[in-house]
Amino acid sequence: MNSILKSDFLIIGSGIAGLSYAFKVAEHFRLKNEKISITIITKANEEEGNTKYAQGGIAAVMKSTDSFENHIKDTLVAGDGLCDESVVRIVVEEAPERIQELIAWGTNFDKNQQGEYDLAKEGGHSDSRILHYKDFTGNEIERALIHQVEDHPFITVLDHHFAIDLITQHHLGITINRKTPDKKCFGAYVLNRKTNKIQTFLAKTTMLATGGIGQVYKNTTNPTVATGDGIAMAYRAKALIENMEFVQFHPTALYNLSDNPAFLISEAVRGAGGILRNRDNYAFMQDYDERKDLAPRDIVARSIDAEMKKHGDLHVFLDATQIDQEKLQTHFPTIYNKCLSIGIDITKNYIPVVPAAHYLCGGIKVDENARTSIVNLYASGECSATGLHGANRLASNSLLEALVFSHRAYLKGVEDIYKIGYQQNVPDWNDEGTTIPNEQILVNHTKAELQSILSDYVGIVRTDLRLKRALSRLKLIYEESEELYKKSKLTVSICELRNLRGIAYLITRAAIERKQNIGLHFNSNNKNLKFKGTANT
Secondary structure (H helix, E strand, C coil): CCCEEEEEEEEECCCHHHHHHHHHHHHHHHHCCCCCCEEEEECCCCCCCCHHHCCCCEECCCCCCCCHHHHHHHHHHHCCCCCCHHHHHHHHHHHHHHHHHHHHCCCCCCECCCCCECCECCCCCCCCCEECCCCCHHHHHHHHHHHHHCCCCCEEEEECEEEEEEECHHHHCCCCCCCCCCCECCEEEEEECCCCEEEEEEEEEEEECCCCCHHHCCCECCCCCCCCHHHHHHHHCCCCEECCCCEEEEEEEECCCCCCCCCECCHHHHHCCCEEECCCCCCHHHHCCCCHHHCCHHHHHHHHHHHHHHHCCCCEEEECCCCCHHHHHHHCHHHHHHHHHCCCCCCCCCEEEEEEEEEECCEEECCCCCECCCECEEECCCCEECCCCCCCCCCCCHHHHHHHHHHHHHHHHHHHHHHCCCCCCCCCCCCCCCECCCCHHHHHHHHHHHHHHHHHHCCCCECHHHHHHHHHHHHHHHHHHHHHHHHECCCHHHHHHHHHHHHHHHHHHHHHHCCCCECCECECCCCCCCCCCCCCC
């Protein structure tokens, strides 16, 4: 008999989306003197996730010379016509209030000598509006949020707990599909990594805040926990998923083969004056876009990809040597020290850089209150598709999106919780007939093969033939790994492989179905190339 745990609010994931949501819910009921139970589960430590690795900052209109309309316009332009303008307006106009909350919770942002916030400018922005803390803004936000959450009497954080599947009517023997109007979530089956037991977590409302999918690619800035778990679980539970073809590759990850994840060289370095150069010292961005090094990320990433293929190189260079030395060391200490640790003094030497999978603009479709197509299931942060990013995310809008949608989910969640009860008669997880796996080598090799398929065939530049071949290979991987999954006692590595193969399929399928080049999706067989450098790459 597996153990059953109950929680009014179950949150899967411990980044900015999950932590801010948990704290707001907890404070709401504490101030009302109503006891409530909130459980956060995270598969590693509570601080490990994409939030921690966000270097650049968080975008918001914070000065009188800027405007909401400018931020909205910049977001819409970056999104290449696929943004939901009403959502963009919501996020941009709510941004200053969400920023003030972060500050009230203890988050530090850099200030200038006049005591004003030192607002940076990044690619695609028409004004300086990026709040940051050195070059580890995400880490600073995560620190402040964990401090608020860790001692709250209503919040329990369970680390080293891995969510396997969402519990829906399917587990009660009721057939559902993506068009079933009243699909409901009752919680999740969770693997306790400390006991290797699968527990049944029942919840009145469940929030997916599971982050990104970067580990489906060979080269990514995402941490090793970013295996698309939330999206894969939601897809299996018959939730609506959209825009999975729009994978943003950060143009400038440090080229250092021993790093996983790849170390991010923040876009703010180019914002401060860094210049991309090829092996011949040529500043090539002028050949691809009039905005040069401050063009949106998709254009910069494709330009680098084109240069690498043109010269047969494994990387290009980022020249930061003309930036004031004190500014480099003060504003980018993490980058400076990381590069110095491998023998590169960025005040004197160029930085070898390569594009790396960085951010997914699609995901679990949600409404303006972060509700998915499954009743009592919310999603916030990178795992969600809100309509903000469209076909391409504007720099530093992601942390903001998570804050805004978690806030809106909290407002809706505390209102609805009184109407929801715990589902009865939920069966335990059934692993009868399975055995302890002794084929870890198969899991590792299959994962590496899957990552190669996505990187080589469904990367920055795609073709019809590559996509067709990727789909064929992925079907074979599904058949082989499904047999392993069904016969084995579950481990995290087996479950992550199961999730990664689902994410790989969703990205590839969506890329095949998208017949126009737009935003982050570029297929050189499509007629509307819209890009100078990649017709033959």
